[in-house]
Amino acid sequence: MNNFIVLDNGLKYSGIYQYAYNFSQITNTEYVNIRDKKHYLKSIYFPYPTKKIPIYSNPIMPQYKKGITIYHDLFFLKYDYRKRAIWKNILDKFIGIEKLTESFHNYIIANSNYTLKQIEKLFPKRILGYLYPFIPLPKYENSVLLPPNKFYICHISDLNTRKNIPFIQKLFSILPENYYLIRIGLPIPNIKNQISYTNLNENEKNSLMKKCNLLIEPSIDEGFGIPVIEAMLNKVPVLANDISIFKEITNNTIMLKNLDINEWKEIILSNNFNDTEKAYSYALKYTDSTEYIKNAKRLLIKY
Numbered sequence: 001m002n003n004f005i006v007l008d009n010g011l012k013y014s015g016i017y018q019y020a021y022n023f024s025q026i027t028n029t030e031y032v033n034i035r036d037k038k039h040y041l042k043s044i045y046f047p048y049p050t051k052k053i054p055i056y057s058n059p060i061m062p063q064y065k066k067g068i069t070i071y072h073d074l075f076f077l078k079y080d081y082r083k084r085a086i087w088k089n090i091l092d093k094f095i096g097i098e099k100l101t102e103s104f105h106n107y108i109i110a111n112s113n114y115t116l117k118q119i120e121k122l123f124p125k126r127i128l129g130y131l132y133p134f135i136p137l138p139k140y141e142n143s144v145l146l147p148p149n150k151f152y153i154c155h156i157s158d159l160n161t162r163k164n165i166p167f168i169q170k171l172f173s174i175l176p177e178n179y180y181l182i183r184i185g186l187p188i189p190n191i192k193n194q195i196s197y198t199n200l201n202e203n204e205k206n207s208l209m210k211k212c213n214l215l216i217e218p219s220i221d222e223g224f225g226i227p228v229i230e231a232m233l234n235k236v237p238v239l240a241n242d243i244s245i246f247k248e249i250t251n252n253t254i255m256l257k258n259l260d261i262n263e264w265k266e267i268i269l270s271n272n273f274n275d276t277e278k279a280y281s282y283a284l285k286y287t288d289s290t291e292y293i294k295n296a297k298r299l300l301i302k303y
């Protein structure tokens with residue numbers, strides 16, 4: 001066991017959760033999900049040996065004072081988070097981003113160059129670097145069945161504003177009846193042709209994704225985009241918003257288009273998508289555990 005602890009409060013189908021969990025597994029690091037009730041008091045009172053360094057998956061965790069935060073994004077400063085009471089109370093208490101961040105940790109690891117560039121503007125002296133997540137090769141568990149003769153479009157996310165849920169609602173309102181949304185996460189309101197799943201293990205998730213004809217990602221902003229890489233590894237075509245982070249992590253091996261609803265409809269109906277073999281070959285870089293460990297140690301040793 002290494003002298004690090006990964007402390008996580010992410011949801012199951014969020015990148016924060018996946019990033020923190022995979023980081024702990026590949027670096028042989030102790031992992032604690034503070035949403036898990038059996039670990040909650042342990043993590044609050046921090047009974048571990050003081051030589052261990054906590055690594056946080058969330059930038060706002062007021063019960064801790066020192067360690068390393070792995071920044072998935074800076075979305076806690078944007079979008080609709082201030083409307084949520086728990087976030088609003090914390091942000092109101094610690095006015096000013098520099099004071100806020102210095103109150104909770106010492107150093108930062110970003111999970112992409114895109115995120116690092118945003119953080120550098122705020123904390124240029126506190127960044128250790130960026131580390132792409134380790135994403136294991138998919139394994140399958142064929143327990144998920146779908147009706148035949150449908151076109152299945154997969155989407156994986158929570159329901160945050162930046163996920164651009166209204167775009168998906170509008171898209172499915174103009175697609176033919178045989179086009180179905182396979183939703184991994186809470187159901188999206190007002191989409192009739194939808195099958196949603198909220199309690200899949202990783203193998204079931206991969207099996208379900210593998211059965212889909214396409215993954216869509218119309219997000220207006222992302223810190224990384226793990227479902228995109230998972231789709232590439234499952235050889236599923238991807239149609240995504242043309243934003244910087246998707247260009248960075250896919251090297252343009254998926255289909256990137258601006259958010260023109262009619263163009264997206266035409267592309268989907270044409271069934272003419274990206275080269276999945278080329279995308280798969282590129283995505284294999286994220287499955288290299290040896291390279292990931294080397295890069296992780298290179299950053300952690302700076303601490």
